[in-house]
Amino acid sequence: MTNVKFLNSILTSKNNLLIIRANSNFKKTFKRARKNQKEFLLLEKPKANQMSAVLLARLLGQKFLWIQNFENPPIPNFFTRLLLNQSDEIFVSSRKEAAKLNSLGIDKPRRRIRG
Numbered sequence: 001m002t003n004v005k006f007l008n009s010i011l012t013s014k015n016n017l018l019i020i021r022a023n024s025n026f027k028k029t030f031k032r033a034r035k036n037q038k039e040f041l042l043l044e045k046p047k048a049n050q051m052s053a054v055l056l057a058r059l060l061g062q063k064f065l066w067i068q069n070f071e072n073p074p075i076p077n078f079f080t081r082l083l084l085n086q087s088d089e090i091f092v093s094s095r096k097e098a099a100k101l102n103s104l105g106i107d108k109p110r111r112r113i114r115g
Contacts, residue, residue, distance in 0.1 A: 033057035
C-alpha cells in the first residue's frame with residue numbers, strides 16, 4: 001500500500017515531521033503548531049483541545065499537512081466530528097476503526113488503513 005509506505009517514510013525522516021505528544025494542552029499545542037516550520041504535523045493521541053489548536057493554527061495561515069493516526073477514535077460528538085473532517089489524512093489500524101470513522105461521517109478518501 002502506497003499510503004503505508006508514505007506514512008512510514010514521513011515517520012522515519014523526522015526532518016519534516018512535528019509530533020505533538022499526548023499530554024500537551026491547548027496552549028502548548030497551539031504554540032508548537034504556530035512556530036512549526038515543518039511540512040507534516042502528527043498528533044500522537046489526539047484530544048479535542050489539541051485538534052482544535054491545530055485547526056486554529058491552520059486557519060491563521062500556518063501551512064502543514066495534518067496527519068491523524070488513531071488507535072481508537074475520540075468520543076463522537078459534533079465538535080470532534082467537525083475537527084476530524086478538517087484533517088488532511090486519517091490513518092486507522094483496522095477496518096473496524098475505519099467503520100467507526102464511517103459512522104462519524106468521515107469520508108473515505110481521507111481514511112487509510114495502516115497495516
